[in-house]
Amino acid sequence: MKGNIVVGQSGGPTAVINSSVAGVYAAAKKLGVKKVYGMVHGIQGFLADKLCDLDEYLDNETGVELLKRTPSAFLGSCRFKMPKIEGHEDVYEKVFEIMEKHDIECLFYTGGNDSMDTVKMLSDYAAAHNKPQRFMGVPKTIDNDLPITDHCPGYGSAAKYIATSMKEVIRDNSSFGVEKPTVLIVEIMGRNAGWLTAAAALAKDVDCEGADAIYLPERTFDVDAFMAKVKDLAARKSSVVIAVSEGIKVADGRYVCELANANVAVDAFGHKQMSGMAAYLAQAVAAETGLKTRAIEFSTLQRAATHLASLTDINEAFQVGHDAVLAAEDGKTGMMITLDRNGDDPYQCGTSAYDIHASANVERAVPDEWITEDGCGLNEGYEKYARPLIMGELQPLFVNGTPRHLVRK
Amino acid sequence: MKGNIVVGQSGGPTAVINSSVAGVYAAAKKLGVKKVYGMVHGIQGFLADKLCDLDEYLDNETGVELLKRTPSAFLGSCRFKMPKIEGHEDVYEKVFEIMEKHDIECLFYTGGNDSMDTVKMLSDYAAAHNKPQRFMGVPKTIDNDLPITDHCPGYGSAAKYIATSMKEVIRDNSSFGVEKPTVLIVEIMGRNAGWLTAAAALAKDVDCEGADAIYLPERTFDVDAFMAKVKDLAARKSSVVIAVSEGIKVADGRYVCELANANVAVDAFGHKQMSGMAAYLAQAVAAETGLKTRAIEFSTLQRAATHLASLTDINEAFQVGHDAVLAAEDGKTGMMITLDRNGDDPYQCGTSAYDIHASANVERAVPDEWITEDGCGLNEGYEKYARPLIMGELQPLFVNGTPRHLVRK
Numbered sequence: 001m002k003g004n005i006v007v008g009q010s011g012g013p014t015a016v017i018n019s020s021v022a023g024v025y026a027a028a029k030k031l032g033v034k035k036v037y038g039m040v041h042g043i044q045g046f047l048a049d050k051l052c053d054l055d056e057y058l059d060n061e062t063g064v065e066l067l068k069r070t071p072s073a074f075l076g077s078c079r080f081k082m083p084k085i086e087g088h089e090d091v092y093e094k095v096f097e098i099m100e101k102h103d104i105e106c107l108f109y110t111g112g113n114d115s116m117d118t119v120k121m122l123s124d125y126a127a128a129h130n131k132p133q134r135f136m137g138v139p140k141t142i143d144n145d146l147p148i149t150d151h152c153p154g155y156g157s158a159a160k161y162i163a164t165s166m167k168e169v170i171r172d173n174s175s176f177g178v179e180k181p182t183v184l185i186v187e188i189m190g191r192n193a194g195w196l197t198a199a200a201a202l203a204k205d206v207d208c209e210g211a212d213a214i215y216l217p218e219r220t221f222d223v224d225a226f227m228a229k230v231k232d233l234a235a236r237k238s239s240v241v242i243a244v245s246e247g248i249k250v251a252d253g254r255y256v257c258e259l260a261n262a263n264v265a266v267d268a269f270g271h272k273q274m275s276g277m278a279a280y281l282a283q284a285v286a287a288e289t290g291l292k293t294r295a296i297e298f299s300t301l302q303r304a305a306t307h308l309a310s311l312t313d314i315n316e317a318f319q320v321g322h323d324a325v326l327a328a329e330d331g332k333t334g335m336m337i338t339l340d341r342n343g344d345d346p347y348q349c350g351t352s353a354y355d356i357h358a359s360a361n362v363e364r365a366v367p368d369e370w371i372t373e374d375g376c377g378l379n380e381g382y383e384k385y386a387r388p389l390i391m392g393e394l395q396p397l398f399v400n401g402t403p404r405h406l407v408r409k
Numbered sequence: 410m411k412g413n414i415v416v417g418q419s420g421g422p423t424a425v426i427n428s429s430v431a432g433v434y435a436a437a438k439k440l441g442v443k444k445v446y447g448m449v450h451g452i453q454g455f456l457a458d459k460l461c462d463l464d465e466y467l468d469n470e471t472g473v474e475l476l477k478r479t480p481s482a483f484l485g486s487c488r489f490k491m492p493k494i495e496g497h498e499d500v501y502e503k504v505f506e507i508m509e510k511h512d513i514e515c516l517f518y519t520g521g522n523d524s525m526d527t528v529k530m531l532s533d534y535a536a537a538h539n540k541p542q543r544f545m546g547v548p549k550t551i552d553n554d555l556p557i558t559d560h561c562p563g564y565g566s567a568a569k570y571i572a573t574s575m576k577e578v579i580r581d582n583s584s585f586g587v588e589k590p591t592v593l594i595v596e597i598m599g600r601n602a603g604w605l606t607a608a609a610a611l612a613k614d615v616d617c618e619g620a621d622a623i624y625l626p627e628r629t630f631d632v633d634a635f636m637a638k639v640k641d642l643a644a645r646k647s648s649v650v651i652a653v654s655e656g657i658k659v660a661d662g663r664y665v666c667e668l669a670n671a672n673v674a675v676d677a678f679g680h681k682q683m684s685g686m687a688a689y690l691a692q693a694v695a696a697e698t699g700l701k702t703r704a705i706e707f708s709t710l711q712r713a714a715t716h717l718a719s720l721t722d723i724n725e726a727f728q729v730g731h732d733a734v735l736a737a738e739d740g741k742t743g744m745m746i747t748l749d750r751n752g753d754d755p756y757q758c759g760t761s762a763y764d765i766h767a768s769a770n771v772e773r774a775v776p777d778e779w780i781t782e783d784g785c786g787l788n789e790g791y792e793k794y795a796r797p798l799i800m801g802e803l804q805p806l807f808v809n810g811t812p813r814h815l816v817r818k
Binding site: 009013041070071072073076077078079160163164165167168169171172173174175176177202203205207208276279294296297299300301303304305306307308310387390391392393395398399400401402403404405406407 | 418422450479480481482485486487488569572573574576577578580581582583584585586611612614616617685688703705706708709710712713714715716717719796799800801802804807808809810811812813814815816
């Protein structure tokens with residue numbers, strides 16, 4: 001590559017989104033790229049010509065290692081969606097104008113479905129207008145709902161956080177229990193796909209009984225059946241722990257949290273802001289059974305707890321960034337790097353470049369065949385798929401008792 | 410010691426309560442004590458003669474190290490309060506009957522104020538009835554509200570979890586912010602003392618701006634002043650993060666969460682079950698300012714996240730258990746082991762045995778002089794006190810991607 005490159009981060013952060021930036025940087029430097037720019041707050045900041053020079057942070061002994069250990073979007077993220085090309089050519093021209101200004105040959109964009117759309121549209125515009133610039137997508141999302149790729153960087157670390165935290169709260173919840181059981185409802189992220197909630201199943205091991213029931217948005221939620229299940233469990237066990245997705249819906253299509261709250265906020269993409277599901281269910285169980293209940297939301301720590309990131313995930317996030325640069329060097333554009341599993345035992349995974357145009361912006365759900373017949377558990381199919389993704393740790397650099405992060409000035 | 414001993418755990422667990430059991434076990438074994446029993450579910454289980462033999466779990470190469478890395482109460486906890494002696498002599502006699510049955514010479518009880526009361530009353534009963542058995546208290550509480558001791562085992566690990574998680578959610582919250590700021594309200598445990606919430610101040614470092622405001626229960630909460638503060642911060646910053654104690658009260662004495670919920674559950678000790686404070690404030694801010702808000706409760710992970718425990722705390726929890734046995738060997742009874750700080754830089758801490766009768770069951774608050782003048786921050790006095798308590802880590806033993814725990818059969 002003769003020119004410079006730029007990398008940007010978009011959408012909700014993950015624990016390892018910065019490893020992908022590190023991978024882009026490392027590969028570019030190996031190829032002798034002169035300047036690796038970062039977009040400050042994604043394509044939105046880029047349109048305002050807000051760039052930083054990654055050498056400033058990474059061209060030293062510890063920068064890359066600290067970046068890998070830094071949660072959230074180091075460069076700043078955005079939720080800006082590129083408009084349709086037709087009628088908004090000025091916005092597209094602006095992108096190319098800024099790329100030309102900084103001699104940027106290739107743009108790398110980490111994100112989920114919406115960000116891959118941005119890559120697709122920019123490469124379409126370049127093709128239609130004979131522009132030489134190239135655009136590559138680097139997948140990331142804790143939700144693991146991107147099609148084509150075996151899994152998404154970001155998912156493994158979120159799953160490791162969820163599995164570990166589930167083990168810890170299951171232990172905590174079982175500390176009492178000589179008398180009446182305590183029912184703990186844990187709310188896990190994931191709007192339409194149950195991948196994150198499914199990770200609660202990974203808490204089960206020889207030292208942990210696991211969650212007693214796991215409710216995914218892939219199945220219609222039946223409040224009565226749920227209540228019967230809780231009563232049955234409480235009759236047999238001194239500690240009952242249930243994982244529910246924030247996205248579970250009842251038969252008429254309403255989210256369970258909408259049963260409680262008439263007002264549900266909506267974000268820039270028209271997605272409803274979920275929350276309060278576990279609290280609602282815990283109150284309902286307490287009212288119905290008289291049992292002590294507690295609700296926990298794992299909240300944004302699911303995507304921010306880099307101190308507990310999966311090493312497999314960190315390495316794969318790095319790899320997809322790295323390989324996106326190699327693909328661009330090969331002249332590719334309008335593609336995203338996918339993770340391709342080559343084996344489960346031992347786990348092996350490679351990458352390839354996939355034409356974004358060949359895949360629709362669809363959310364991939366947890367496969368039916370991995371959900372147990374009663375609809376509230378995962379079977380060994382999921383275990384085989386997900387366990388390798390949470391393996392390994394990268395010890396944070398603790399300074400003054402907390403993990404040190406790399407932060408933009 | 411010629412006879413056997415028993416150790417029990419009481420009250421809400423901490424991340425290191427099991428290290429105290431390990432300390433009791435290790436010291437007893439050094440002294441040649443034959444049997445170290447564990448009470449299954451505290452004094453309540455003990456009264457039903459539910460004991461386990463700790464050799465079964467700890468007399469091997471890895472048991473003690475796994476126990477130190479296991480959250481919650483390994484032995485099982487209880488919230489049972491010993492009744493007044495007068496009129497309930499049968500309950501007391503039962504304790505001594507079971508001690509005699511198993512040739513138990515000394516009883517060790519880990520817990521907070523209520524558990525120290527149990528130790529006091531049992532030793533009083535022994536003194537009044539000329540019984541030779543001894544009773545020692547081993548302090549533990551994440552709340553850090555015990556008097557006399559410089560700090561409580563359990564607090565340092567909870568503080569480390571809070572400081573680390575605050576850093577992570579502050580990074581997460583600042584990932585957006587090119588347009589309107591997001592206001593994040595984080596709810597932290599601590600009913601009447603603000604020690605845990607104060608730990609949010611430890612997030613501040615060269616790589617983190619820290620929480621923008623910290624509201625402790627030591628100060629009356631003024632909703633209008635809070636709202637003015639948030640508006641001022643939001644006018645100047647793209648990310649606003651505020652830590653609030655679950656125990657903050659308005660001028661008329663009501664908890665802030667009671668402003669929203671008429672029904673607040675009450676536990677066995679008459680303590681109100683707090684929750685929903687952050688959600689209430691986040692909604693109030695959103696309604697008042699139109700800003701995007703988010704609420705996070707750190708929940709029971711504050712006391713259960715042993716994967717992030719402070720090594721200083723683990724070692725001190727071990728030490729108080731260990732030294733309780735040495736004190737009992739010396740013939741002491743009706744005492745609790747305290748941590749006595751001998752220096753801040755370098756931090757040094759020893760232990761002594763303190764007569765429980767000399768201290769009242771009072772909750773120690775965060776000292777006035779460590780709270781900033783505006784009432785919503787901590788100064789360097791707190792930093793000097795608390796920073797040493799979160800130092801150091803004990804790497805979990807990761808198996809299958811999650812920390813391995815030691816669990817009773």
